[in-house]
Amino acid sequence: MARDDLSAALVQGVYPFVENLYHCLRCNYCVExxxxxxxxxxxxxxxxxxxxxxxxxxxxxxxxxxxxLEGEELPIDSLVERLFNCTTCGNCEEVCPVGLRPxxxxxxxxxxxxxxxxxxxxxxACAANVIEHHNPAxxxxxxxxxxxxxxxxxxxxxxxxxxxxxxASCDAPDEAxxxxxxxxxxxxxxxxxxxDQARCCGAPLGEIGYSAEADAERWQLAAAIERSGCRRIAVxxxxxxxxxxxxxxxxxxxxxxxxxxxxxxxxxxRIDFKPNTHVPRGPIAVxxxxxxxxxxxxxxxxxxxxxxxxxxxxxxxxxxxxxxxQGSYAICCGAAGGMPYMSPLSAAxxxxxxxxxxxxxxxxxxITASPLCIAHLRRSQIRGxxxxxxxxxxxxTYFRLRPMAx
Amino acid sequence: MKLxxxxxxxxGQGGAxxxxxKIDLLGYRRDSSIALGGNPSxxxxxxxxxxxxxxxxxxxxxxxxxxxxxxGSTYAGGANPCxxxxxxxxxxxxxxxxxxxxxxxALVEPGVTYGALLAELGQRGLTLGVVPLTGAAGTVGxxxxxxxxxxxxxxxxxxxxEVAGLEVVMPNGEILRTGSAALADAGFxxxxxxxxxxxxxxxxxxxxxxxxxxxxxxxxxKPSHQETFALGFPDYESGARxxxxxxxxxxxxxxxxxxxxxxxxxxxxxxxxxxxxxxAALPRFCLALDARGAREEVVRDRARIVAEASRFGGxxxxxxxxxxxxxxxxxxxxxxSYAGYFARSMCALLMCSMANETIPRxxxxxxxxxxxxxxxxxxxxLVLCRRGVHGxxxxxxxxxEQWETVRVASERCGAELLAIxxxxxxxxxxxxxxxxxxxxxxATLANLKKVLDxxxxxxxxxxxx
Ligand SMILES: Cc1cc2nc3c(=O)[nH]c(=O)nc-3n(C[C@H](O)[C@H](O)[C@H](O)COP(=O)(O)OP(=O)(O)OC[C@H]3O[C@@H](n4cnc5c(N)ncnc54)[C@H](O)[C@@H]3O)c2cc1C
Ligand code: SF4
Ligand code: SF4
Numbered sequence: 090m091a092r093d094d095l096s097a098a099l100v101q102g103v104y105p106f107v108e109n110l111y112h113c114l115r116c117n118y119c120v121e122x123x124x125x126x127x128x129x130x131x132x133x134x135x136x137x138x139x140x141x142x143x144x145x146x147x148x149x150x151x152x153x154x155x156x157x158l159e160g161e162e163l164p165i166d167s168l169v170e171r172l173f174n175c176t177t178c179g180n181c182e183e184v185c186p187v188g189l190r191p192x193x194x195x196x197x198x199x200x201x202x203x204x205x206x207x208x209x210x211x212x213x214a215c216a217a218n219v220i221e222h223h224n225p226a227x228x229x230x231x232x233x234x235x236x237x238x239x240x241x242x243x244x245x246x247x248x249x250x251x252x253x254x255x256x257a258s259c260d261a262p263d264e265a266x267x268x269x270x271x272x273x274x275x276x277x278x279x280x281x282x283x284x285d286q287a288r289c290c291g292a293p294l295g296e297i298g299y300s301a302e303a304d305a306e307r308w309q310l311a312a313a314i315e316r317s318g319c320r321r322i323a324v325x326x327x328x329x330x331x332x333x334x335x336x337x338x339x340x341x342x343x344x345x346x347x348x349x350x351x352x353x354x355x356x357x358x359r360i361d362f363k364p365n366t367h368v369p370r371g372p373i374a375v376x377x378x379x380x381x382x383x384x385x386x387x388x389x390x391x392x393x394x395x396x397x398x399x400x401x402x403x404x405x406x407x408x409x410x411x412x413x414x415q416g417s418y419a420i421c422c423g424a425a426g427g428m429p430y431m432s433p434l435s436a437a438x439x440x441x442x443x444x445x446x447x448x449x450x451x452x453x454x455x456i457t458a459s460p461l462c463i464a465h466l467r468r469s470q471i472r473g474x475x476x477x478x479x480x481x482x483x484x485x486t487y488f489r490l491r492p493m494a495x
Numbered sequence: 496m497k498l499x500x501x502x503x504x505x506x507g508q509g510g511a512x513x514x515x516x517k518i519d520l521l522g523y524r525r526d527s528s529i530a531l532g533g534n535p536s537x538x539x540x541x542x543x544x545x546x547x548x549x550x551x552x553x554x555x556x557x558x559x560x561x562x563x564x565x566x567g568s569t570y571a572g573g574a575n576p577c578x579x580x581x582x583x584x585x586x587x588x589x590x591x592x593x594x595x596x597x598x599x600x601a602l603v604e605p606g607v608t609y610g611a612l613l614a615e616l617g618q619r620g621l622t623l624g625v626v627p628l629t630g631a632a633g634t635v636g637x638x639x640x641x642x643x644x645x646x647x648x649x650x651x652x653x654x655x656x657e658v659a660g661l662e663v664v665m666p667n668g669e670i671l672r673t674g675s676a677a678l679a680d681a682g683f684x685x686x687x688x689x690x691x692x693x694x695x696x697x698x699x700x701x702x703x704x705x706x707x708x709x710x711x712x713x714x715x716x717k718p719s720h721q722e723t724f725a726l727g728f729p730d731y732e733s734g735a736r737x738x739x740x741x742x743x744x745x746x747x748x749x750x751x752x753x754x755x756x757x758x759x760x761x762x763x764x765x766x767x768x769x770x771x772x773x774x775a776a777l778p779r780f781c782l783a784l785d786a787r788g789a790r791e792e793v794v795r796d797r798a799r800i801v802a803e804a805s806r807f808g809g810x811x812x813x814x815x816x817x818x819x820x821x822x823x824x825x826x827x828x829x830x831x832s833y834a835g836y837f838a839r840s841m842c843a844l845l846m847c848s849m850a851n852e853t854i855p856r857x858x859x860x861x862x863x864x865x866x867x868x869x870x871x872x873x874x875x876x877l878v879l880c881r882r883g884v885h886g887x888x889x890x891x892x893x894x895x896e897q898w899e900t901v902r903v904a905s906e907r908c909g910a911e912l913l914a915i916x917x918x919x920x921x922x923x924x925x926x927x928x929x930x931x932x933x934x935x936x937x938a939t940l941a942n943l944k945k946v947l948d949x950x951x952x953x954x955x956x957x958x959x960x
Contacts, residue, residue, distance in 0.1 A: 112894070125610070125617060141512065144519040144522060149518070163517055167519075
């Protein structure tokens with residue numbers, strides 16, 4: 090492709106963000122800062138664990154996009170390397186005093202690059218996996234429900250459709266199993282989509298710049314949801330909540346994270362938890378997964394699941410530990426934005442850094458409601474560092490649930 | 496300059512990272528100011544003092560200009576390089592080397608942010624004297640090299656007043672330690688020792704005389720109690736006289752922050768938050784104060800300050816306190832994030848120092864410029880100091896359409912401020928065109944630079960040097 094055409098395509102990509110480009114104060118908040126009272130320790134995982142050069146930062150992405158818009162010629166290879174090494178965690182957006190959206194810009198420029206065939210090979214391979222196998226790992230789709238074989242709690246006539254999402258189905262099946270099992274104990278049966286109809290929600294594709302393909306997956310999934318007849322969906326994937334929030338199903342559909350169902354059951358006095366004897370004595374940390382804790386990320390981020398999970402754990406008598414970086418300003422563990430595909434070593438360093446920060450506060454386990462993070466942290470699990478567990482896996486391991494007499 | 500050579504020269508040092516990619520260098524072109532920045536040829540992220548020495552020596556040997564930069568958030572243009580320069584990035588030099596409770600000081604590398612240092616000190620019940628509003632990301636090195644101010648100014652004045660001594664890599668690569676640390680075995684504990692205060696020449700020098708690599712800062716007990724309040728005055732003159740009075744009586748000793756506002760800002764803030772508020776009841780000038788210390792001292796000083804205000808026609812202005820400090824209370828923080836002040840748009844900032852009697856004229860200059868450039872949005876504010884005040888002229892502009900206009904307007908406003916007796920505080924490149932006005936001060940500074948930096952490599956053009 091001629092350089093001019095390429096530049097024009099990239100400019101198209103950055104144009105929706107033109108206001109952002111001219112409002113960056115270059116205050117450096119998105120690069121490095123510490124604000125104890127707000128739980129901000131550092132900001133950008135890419136700068137910390139991949140490359141400290143300013144081209145890899147929220148501020149850097151805005152400056153780069155502005156240079157593109159103003160017609161500067163930039164080296165394409167470096168552009169690709171920098172733009173595809175952002176985890177799109179959104180921490181830069183959380184800290185920006187002006188309210189600028191570098192992570193959203195990154196997704197948009199990635200889309201322009203991918204459309205020009207500029208996506209790096211590992212990213213293109215990940216996208217091809219979703220397009221062909223309907224999951225980023227490239228696992229055969231027909232085996233998507235393998236985790237559910239023989240599991241009590243799955244019912245063809247259940248009112249709630251359970252979509253574990255690609256991460257839980259393929260990389261953290263124990264969390265999917267535990268989810269069904271816990272909700273079964275709570276008296277809530279779940280229905281599954283047949284494997285051949287199950288699709289990715291499109292979130293991973295959107296993060297790596299394949300937005301049209303993401304939409305195609307989401308439409309197919311919407312059709313399958315429609316056919317299921319269910320008007321309530323429970324998901325495990327943190328990224329699936331916002332991705333499915335606007336899904337087009339006749340009559341509308343309620344999209345919940347499976348954890349919402351547990352909370353509802355507790356609020357309505359429908360379940361009772363009995364600890365078993367092995368409840369960990371040491372403190373438990375809750376991972377502030379970006380998709381679930383950063384309001385800039387999505388509706389799920391605004392719902393602040395980690396805080397709610399922490400509240401449940403405390404209610405159940407567990408001691409909790411807080412990492413120094415917490416809440417909406419927590420540093421990303423490296424699972425998202427295609428980082429594990431693009432730069433697996435950097436993504437692993439991010440995960441290790443995360444686990445170490447929990448080890449420093451004495452946590453014995455790290456709990457999250459994001460199977461994507463569970464799987465990623467487990468891949469980097471190093472001896473002596475706290476174990477990463479899904480919230481349902483934790484509940485299933487340490488508690489027995491009983492439906493309460495009504 | 497050939498990068499491969501620079502790389503070779505820096506190899507074997509402390510792990511410096513040499514950047515040459517155009518995309519990375521974009522990030523070094525401009526700081527937070529409206530000043531023009533050039534295209535640097537390379538940037539070096541230093542990871543050790545050896546890296547700094549090697550970079551300075553390499554730049555000197557080739558006579559390539561060298562600009563020091565940390566977070567790059569100065570609004571005075573001191574970190575903007577010229578074309579072809581090397582940028583020495585000190586932001587990775589961010590170790591807190593020692594918190595020495597016996598000597599009452601912290602020894603830090605220049606790239607440490609105030610946020611990081613305050614967090615560590617806070618765990619020991621300690622804090623710092625003067626902290627810029629941007630302290631979460633702004634570095635200690637950057638602030639002292641560009642004359643910082645902010646929280647603590649009513650009590651301690653400037654960031655420089657809190658410096659006990661420095662380690663500086665001189666333009667020839669030699670390492671200088673100032674104050675008592677001139678004697679290596681003695682280390683940092685006294686700023687004034689031996690002879691003239693060499694520390695002072697690097698404070699506010701914006702990197703033009705050397706690279707600061709270690710800073711000894713005084714530390715203080717963290718105040719236990721905090722109260723905020725605001726006082727309204729019928730005019731600037733009485734507000735100015737009131738400020739002089741509380742300063743001379745040393746009633747500002749337990750005041751950690753004080754911000755003075757003109758009528759327009761008062762109206763915007765109050766009616767913005769309380770649309771029903773009676774405009775006619777608003778004072779013309781107000782001072783918002785944050786007092787901290789032992790509870791009984793704070794309560795006592797507050798009462799004395801309020802009583803003093805009434806002598807000058809001032810009165811408690813509770814609604815402004817609620818509006819102004821609400822965010823601070825919500826954040827429960829030591830400094831005032833500038834979120835909200837600057838969120839609306841890009842701004843040009845001119846920071847000057849003035850004697851209190853100049854305050855009315857300072858606000859008149861802003862009013863004149865508001866009339867001369869109605870297409871820009873002008874705001875003015877004061878930061879209370881131990882003596883005198885700092886004045887900030889803030890001009891909001893549209894970076895796409897008005898960059899040229901704001902640069903012209905800012906220069907004109909700067910000249911008017913000089914004419915009424917305001918002197919540049921944070922200088923960098925923004926005030927550089929006016930430096931000639933300070934003869935023989937500036938000529939002496941230029942001579943000093945010639946001696947220390949004969950090749951003129953350190954931050955050329957900054958401070959008009
Ligand atoms: C909206 C806004 C509000 C601000 N409010 C305040 C405020 O309240 N108070 C205040 O003081 N500042 C304020 N600032 C300015 C700035 O954010 C702070 O002073 C900050 O601490 C500077 O640190 P930095 O790391 O960004 O320095 P930089 O911008 O990187 O550098 C500042 C200057 O110091 C020089 N320098 C940096 N490091 C060294 C070194 N190691 N050796 C020698 N020279 C060096 C640079 O060459 C440059 O000239 C504000 C800025 C903005 C944009
Ligand atoms: S989205 Fe996350 S990784 Fe990307 S620039 Fe922002 S903070 Fe860094
Ligand atoms: S935090 Fe926002 S305004 Fe500050 S440098 Fe980053 S993007 Fe720009």
